[in-house]
Amino acid sequence: MQKMYYKLTFSQTAPLRISNGDVENTDSDLMLDSRGLPFIPGSSIAGVLRSFVPESEGEELFGYIGKDGKVQRESSILISDAVLPDICKRSDIRISHRDGVGINDRGTALDNAKYDFEVAEIAMQYTSILEWTGNTKSDQGAKQLNILTKIIERLESDGVSFGARTSRGYGSMDVFVQKREFDFGKGEINSADVLDEWLTFDPFAPDARWDMYSGQISKTAENYDVSGLIIEMEFKMAGSFAVRRYKECVSGKENLASSVPMKSAYGAPVIPGTSWAGVFRHHMLELARHISCPQDIRDDINLLFGVVRENNAKQKSNLYFSETTVEGGQSYTITRNALDRFTGAPVSQALYTSEWWQGGKGKLVIRCRERLTSLLGQLLAVSIIDLNLGLLTAGGSGSTGHGCVEILSLKVNHQDKTQALSRMDTTFLEVESK
Numbered sequence: 001m002q003k004m005y006y007k008l009t010f011s012q013t014a015p016l017r018i019s020n021g022d023v024e025n026t027d028s029d030l031m032l033d034s035r036g037l038p039f040i041p042g043s044s045i046a047g048v049l050r051s052f053v054p055e056s057e058g059e060e061l062f063g064y065i066g067k068d069g070k071v072q073r074e075s076s077i078l079i080s081d082a083v084l085p086d087i088c089k090r091s092d093i094r095i096s097h098r099d100g101v102g103i104n105d106r107g108t109a110l111d112n113a114k115y116d117f118e119v120a121e122i123a124m125q126y127t128s129i130l131e132w133t134g135n136t137k138s139d140q141g142a143k144q145l146n147i148l149t150k151i152i153e154r155l156e157s158d159g160v161s162f163g164a165r166t167s168r169g170y171g172s173m174d175v176f177v178q179k180r181e182f183d184f185g186k187g188e189i190n191s192a193d194v195l196d197e198w199l200t201f202d203p204f205a206p207d208a209r210w211d212m213y214s215g216q217i218s219k220t221a222e223n224y225d226v227s228g229l230i231i232e233m234e235f236k237m238a239g240s241f242a243v244r245r246y247k248e249c250v251s252g253k254e255n256l257a258s259s260v261p262m263k264s265a266y267g268a269p270v271i272p273g274t275s276w277a278g279v280f281r282h283h284m285l286e287l288a289r290h291i292s293c294p295q296d297i298r299d300d301i302n303l304l305f306g307v308v309r310e311n312n313a314k315q316k317s318n319l320y321f322s323e324t325t326v327e328g329g330q331s332y333t334i335t336r337n338a339l340d341r342f343t344g345a346p347v348s349q350a351l352y353t354s355e356w357w358q359g360g361k362g363k364l365v366i367r368c369r370e371r372l373t374s375l376l377g378q379l380l381a382v383s384i385i386d387l388n389l390g391l392l393t394a395g396g397s398g399s400t401g402h403g404c405v406e407i408l409s410l411k412v413n414h415q416d417k418t419q420a421l422s423r424m425d426t427t428f429l430e431v432e433s434k
């Protein structure tokens with residue numbers, strides 16, 4: 001018999017959004033432990049890991065419940081909550097409020113569709129322990145360990161996302177894996193030594209000894225599944241932009257502008273994946289309308305980005321958009337007066353100040369789980385070209401010249417497509433298998 005322990009160390013690369021179901025502070029409050037710190041429940045980790053493999057393999061490793069409601073196979077692994085270290089304090093993390101609003105097909109806000117939620121940002125790492133017990137000399141044990149190895153290797157190479165709106169960049173984590181193995185079948189004398197070693201092993205202790213984990217699958221760049229798409233862009237802001245937060249959403253500061261750019265815990269302006277998804281969806285629908293695509297093509301676009309049907313049934317987005325953190329640049333403020341659209345005269349008591357961000361560089365990653373149809377691929381490619389031309393903009397006030405970007409490099413499934421973009425070749429999403 002063997003026991004395998006894996007220490008999973010998660011590092012946040014985007015804000016974490018796991019709700020506890022309460023609405024005390026926002027419409028969706030963050031789940032916190034007894035210390036008031038965010039954590040990732042073991043059940044959430046198990047659910048995500050199970051989704052990495054086909055259903056039959058998931059049932060083999062994680063167990064399943066039969067149609068009669070009785071447990072047919074218990075899980076062969078135990079997974080702890082992913083928690084922050086004991087030295088972490090509430091002052092070490094930033095829990096901030098973000099707000100969103102429902103958008104119609106014309107890109108304007110829906111009535112009574114505004115909402116807000118809590119997110120957590122922290123530089124410290126979360127730790128979870130995964131334990132597997134089995135016998136690799138049996139067919140079942142060898143099969144389970146093979147499934148688990150595939151899951152661990154994908155974790156280490158691709159990372160993972162937890163919580164809500166993961167297809168919009170929230171909850172993204174890099175993962176570092178360590179391993180410890182105990183084999184109790186190496187002879188009577190050795191088994192006693194191994195047993196003593198196992199009895200004194202505390203996987204949660206800070207000084208526990210771990211071995212480096214070395215998977216047999218290399219990084220994503222060489223092994224990405226070409227049945228889907230991964231689009232990576234590096235760009236610079238060609239002017240000013242802001243995904244705006246309004247004064248009433250920012251507590252404790254009296255002298256702020258009426259609206260300020262949304263920023264990360266470290267003070268850098270951000271463009272959330274929700275904003276990217278919104279502008280790309282709207283632009284693709286507009287392109288389809290301009291070239292007189294039939295309604296079923298526009299329905300396919302909505303299905304691609306996710307849709308809520310009339311019976312409240314939800315179709316999950318097939319596209320993932322990362323959150324962009326803009327590095328560099330600087331802020332500035334503009335004070336203006338609203339004008340009457342008919343007379344052009346200033347509106348009484350309508351003076352307001354807005355903060356904007358000028359310049360900087362950022363990255364955007366778009367992933368599609370499946371290869372797109374030819375027309376959808378071309379619509380997405382034209383949208384990326386229009387982003388580079390300033391016809392598709394990020395953030396607010398795009399119609400007045402804000403939010404324009406210049407794409408510096410473009411990769412599709414890790415193949416450089418920057419020259420194809422500069423030629424405005426709409427076939428750059430059609431990559432060949434290696």
